[in-house]
Amino acid sequence: MGIEKQDTGLKITKEEVEYVAHLARLDFSEAEKSKFTSQLNDILMYVEKLNQVDTTNVEPMSHAIALQNVFRDDSVHDSLSHDLSLSNAPEARGPFFRVPKVIE
Amino acid sequence: MPYEPVIGLEVHAQLLTETKIFCSCSTQFGAEPNSHTCPVCMGMPGVLPVLNRKVVEYTMKMALATHCRINEACNFARKNYFYPDLPKGYQISQYAQPLSEHGYVDIELDGGKKRIGITRIHMEEDAGKLLHDEHLPSSYVDLNRTGVPLIEIVSEPDMRSTDEAVAYLKRLHEILVYLEICDGNMEEGSFRCDANVSLRPRGEMMFGTRTELKNMNSFRNVQRALDYEIKRQQYILESGQDVIQETRLWDDSKGETQSMRGKEEAHDYRYFPDPDLVPIVIDNAWTEEMKKSLPELPLEKRERFIRDYQIPPYDAGVLTSSRALAGYFEEVARLSGKPKIASNWVMGDVLRFLNEEKRDIKECPVLPGSLAEMIQLIEDGTISGKMAKDIIVEMYRTGKSPQAVIEEKGMIQITDEGTLEKTVAEVIAANPTQLAQYRGGKEKLFGYFVGQVMKATQGKANPQLINELLKEMLAKE
Numbered sequence: 001m002g003i004e005k006q007d008t009g010l011k012i013t014k015e016e017v018e019y020v021a022h023l024a025r026l027d028f029s030e031a032e033k034s035k036f037t038s039q040l041n042d043i044l045m046y047v048e049k050l051n052q053v054d055t056t057n058v059e060p061m062s063h064a065i066a067l068q069n070v071f072r073d074d075s076v077h078d079s080l081s082h083d084l085s086l087s088n089a090p091e092a093r094g095p096f097f098r099v100p101k102v103i104e
Numbered sequence: 105m106p107y108e109p110v111i112g113l114e115v116h117a118q119l120l121t122e123t124k125i126f127c128s129c130s131t132q133f134g135a136e137p138n139s140h141t142c143p144v145c146m147g148m149p150g151v152l153p154v155l156n157r158k159v160v161e162y163t164m165k166m167a168l169a170t171h172c173r174i175n176e177a178c179n180f181a182r183k184n185y186f187y188p189d190l191p192k193g194y195q196i197s198q199y200a201q202p203l204s205e206h207g208y209v210d211i212e213l214d215g216g217k218k219r220i221g222i223t224r225i226h227m228e229e230d231a232g233k234l235l236h237d238e239h240l241p242s243s244y245v246d247l248n249r250t251g252v253p254l255i256e257i258v259s260e261p262d263m264r265s266t267d268e269a270v271a272y273l274k275r276l277h278e279i280l281v282y283l284e285i286c287d288g289n290m291e292e293g294s295f296r297c298d299a300n301v302s303l304r305p306r307g308e309m310m311f312g313t314r315t316e317l318k319n320m321n322s323f324r325n326v327q328r329a330l331d332y333e334i335k336r337q338q339y340i341l342e343s344g345q346d347v348i349q350e351t352r353l354w355d356d357s358k359g360e361t362q363s364m365r366g367k368e369e370a371h372d373y374r375y376f377p378d379p380d381l382v383p384i385v386i387d388n389a390w391t392e393e394m395k396k397s398l399p400e401l402p403l404e405k406r407e408r409f410i411r412d413y414q415i416p417p418y419d420a421g422v423l424t425s426s427r428a429l430a431g432y433f434e435e436v437a438r439l440s441g442k443p444k445i446a447s448n449w450v451m452g453d454v455l456r457f458l459n460e461e462k463r464d465i466k467e468c469p470v471l472p473g474s475l476a477e478m479i480q481l482i483e484d485g486t487i488s489g490k491m492a493k494d495i496i497v498e499m500y501r502t503g504k505s506p507q508a509v510i511e512e513k514g515m516i517q518i519t520d521e522g523t524l525e526k527t528v529a530e531v532i533a534a535n536p537t538q539l540a541q542y543r544g545g546k547e548k549l550f551g552y553f554v555g556q557v558m559k560a561t562q563g564k565a566n567p568q569l570i571n572e573l574l575k576e577m578l579a580k581e
Binding site: 023025062063064065067068069070071072073074075076077079080082085086093094096097098099100101102103 | 121122123128129130136137138139140141142143146154155156157158160177179184186187188201234235236237240241242243244245246247372374377378379381382383384385
């Protein structure tokens with residue numbers, strides 16, 4: 001599962017583009033698939049430059065800013081009004097968002 | 105071949121905070137659909153989640169109560185998948201660095217105690233709720249629950265029977281409720297459980313292929329689903345086939361587990377640290393503060409009740425089943441100075457009245473002080489135990505003190521020997537046939553005379569005194 005790095009010179013294969021597209025529920029034409037394969041390869045090659053930096057003594061970090069423990073208090077503020085909540089919905093019914101049926 | 109089940113459980117518990125984990129919307133259950141929503145929990149572009157401090161503290165409490173190690177630093181990760189109840193397209197959870205790990209709880213079984221390992225406890229957000237249209241190809245989404253804080257408690261695969269699994273679940277449930285960090289309501293989904301089950305030949309070290317069970321919303325359903333699944337896997341293995349690794353849903357009405365094929369695509373959640381949230385660093389001072397805030401936990405309380413009040417383990421178990429009940433009992437025990445008798449009244453009458461009306465001890469009309477007073481009235485002979493049985497009914501019905509009930513009903517026990525002697529003599533005189541039979545050796549009739557005296561005094565006579573007087577006077581020629 002996931003995207004395994006392959007030692008082909010290319011960072012990403014067309015199959016991987018198809019896999020990621022499927023995970024994102026996107027449908028691409030063959031032409032688009034080749035275009036994205038090549039574009040994603042270009043991007044990853046470019047980012048690859050970061051590997052030239054020596055990070056031997058640098059701890060991995062999950063955040064770019066050296067901040068920690070940012071909290072809120074547990075007190076209720078007003079939510080959006082109900083109509084406003086639903087106002088962007090392509091479809092609504094009564095108080096609900098309406099979506100194509102998903103069966104458990 | 106004898107098989108041994110191997111069971112691990114994942115429990116999701118909703119935390120009793122006022123607001124959601126990353127925004128200030130209310131977590132209240134049962135509100136109008138989509139009325140507790142805001143741009144953050146609806147996953148609008150450009151919003152920033154900010155962590156509710158209480159979520160961290162509640163999770164720390166559970167971690168400490170289950171002997172987990174609290175990690176010095178932890179963070180949140182995005183778990184990516186598409187489902188209409190998840191508006192952002194990812195769930196914010198913890199992955200590589202959970203808040204706590206490596207704990208345990210002890211469960212009590214018929215054969216003694218057993219320790220069940222806890223792999224990890226982490227924080228995450230809940231998803232929304234879906235309703236499916238029965239006729240139209242539509243589902244309806246309510247996002248009120250989206251972003252309600254959850255903790256996920258993952259056990260080690262340490263359980264070897266359905267009974268152990270249920271005992272473990274009950275133990276977790278009890279601790280969560282004692283800590284007052286979860287209401288434990290399984291029907292409303294505040295306490296949910298998934299199970300991983302596999303079978304292996306007894307004595308084998310390697311685990312067999314497991315299935316994951318979902319949709320069990322009561323302790324009883326967990327029991328039934330596990331029993332069913334163990335039998336199903338045993339049948340498969342005994343007929344030489346292989347168990348397929350899959351997720352199966354418990355169907356309560358059919359009483360069986362069913363494969364979720366179809367939705368069963370290989371998951372690839374592509375976890376990565378959530379860049380919208382900063383790391384959480386927990387120092388010793390904070391951990392110590394949380395440790396100090398822990399109440400006495402159920403198991404410790406149970407052991408203390410058995411030791412200090414000299415009550416049987418079963419009684420101690422019932423009395424510590426909730427913090428409020430334990431508190432009620434302790435108050436009655438302290439005020440009356442008679443813990444064993446207090447235990448009998450609480451376990452017997454008080455709980456029976458409450459259970460009949462499905463009321464909680466917190467709503468009990470008989471206050472601990474009143475019950476203690478009643479126990480003292482029995483002790484000093486003002487009322488008999490039998491009278492007390494009637495008085496407590498009245499106390500429960502009206503919420504009045506025992507003194508008030510006694511005065512209203514004129515229920516003072518007759519302890520005056522002279523008065524009682526007269527009644528006993530009258531009863532004997534009124535029953536010459538029985539008297540002759542009794543004297544002729546039919547000693548069982550003694551009870552009949554006691555009953556007659558009780559009837560004549562409307563139950564107000566001191567039973568011990570009746571016995572003494574009757575014995576004496578029946579023997580007299």
